[in-house]
Amino acid sequence: MEKTAKHSHRELELLDALHRLGGSARSAELAKTLDVSEETVRRTIKALSKSGVLERMYGGAYLTGPREAPSFVRRIAKHSKEKRAIATTVAQQVRDGMSLFLDVGSTTAFVAEKLRDHFRLTIATNSIGVAQVLANHNGNHVHLLGGEMQTDERGTFGFVTEQQCRRYAFDLAILSTDALQARHGFLNLNAAEANLAGVVADCAERVLVALDHHKFNQTAPHSGLKPRAVDMIVTDQQPDPELAQAISNWGIEMRLATGGNDAAQN
Known part of the structure; x- marks a missing residue:
């Protein structure tokens, strides 16, 4: 051979x-x-x-x-510099001892790496990768939610996942999205992912969405996370004026990633 x-x-x-x-x-x-x-x-x-x-x-x-x-590994390899910068800024919102939810997004995978510097986190996740990174480390308690496995996403979804999620009260939910529009808000390509995002938001004190600027003004068919449920967006570039105005109208705080193309802003 x-x-x-x-x-x-x-x-x-x-x-x-x-x-x-x-x-x-x-x-x-x-x-x-x-x-x-x-x-x-x-x-x-x-x-x-x-x-x-x-x-x-x-x-x-x-x-x-x-x-x-699989789609996940193709996505995590794209725009890795921007995602790494976003992850650094997201990790600054996390304090030791917090309870968190992290989803299966490729940007969230970078966030999980940055959270290895934190201690005594309680993490619920539907992502195999996030669980692998944070389990048995620095006194963390990691809970991998059950449900139907979607191999391409390396995560679990569906009714069981959503029901198990409802048992938690998160200090902070860290979510990803496939698209962000001024008209429709946060959108996902996967219906099960959109549904889970809405459930997670209901269980969280604060919701943070991490996304790079390539997701701005894109389209996807499923809406699950309501814009007014989101407290903060962390991204790497300022959106165009129309989208920036929509984000402001929704009452969402926007942070630009440390090391991004623009200075960090509140």
């Missing part, structure tokens, strides 16, 4: 592990699976990325090819 001739034993082991883990994984997860250090995994990923069989992403890797790269 050509791949066998081209790659070392360690590289073949890592590729096999990625296949078994569904085509994408974090470096920590691969290190545990292969019983090696994360540094060894990072070196192996770097070598394999040069041959084009996988792509590096923040904190891990995914196999290339339309069948092997």
Whole structure:
């Protein structure tokens, strides 16, 4: 087999592990699976990325090819600089000991990484990735909500997820969105994700939506999160005047991400 001739034993082991883990994984997860250090995994990923069989992403890797790269890993690899800056600003809104909800969004995945500096968080999430990042770390209590698994999103959705969510009272819900319009507000491509966002908002003292400017004035078919339920938006660029006015009319505070193209504003 050509791949066998081209790659070392360690590289073949890592590729096999990625296949078994569904085509994408974090470096920590691969290190545990292969019983090696994360540094060894990072070196192996770097070598394999040069041959084009996988792509590096923040904190891990995914196999290339339309069948092997689920939508989540494609999204997390896009606009990663902006998402990282947004995540830094979002994490500044979190205090040690808070109860949080984090969804399956790609920007939320970056937020989870930044929250590893916090202590004693209680986190409920429908995201496998968020749970992996924050569980068994700094005294956190992490609850992965049940429900129907959607592999492409690496998360759970549906009636069971929503019912379990209603058992919590969150200090802060950190949500993502696929689109933000002046006319329709926050929109999602996935109906189940839109429904869950509305449920989460009802359970939270404060709601924060993290999104990069590429979501401004886009379209998606499902509305679940009502604009007036949102307390804060964290983004990387100022929206156009019409959208900015709508955000103000909804009573939402807007923060521009530290390190973004514009100075941070309230």
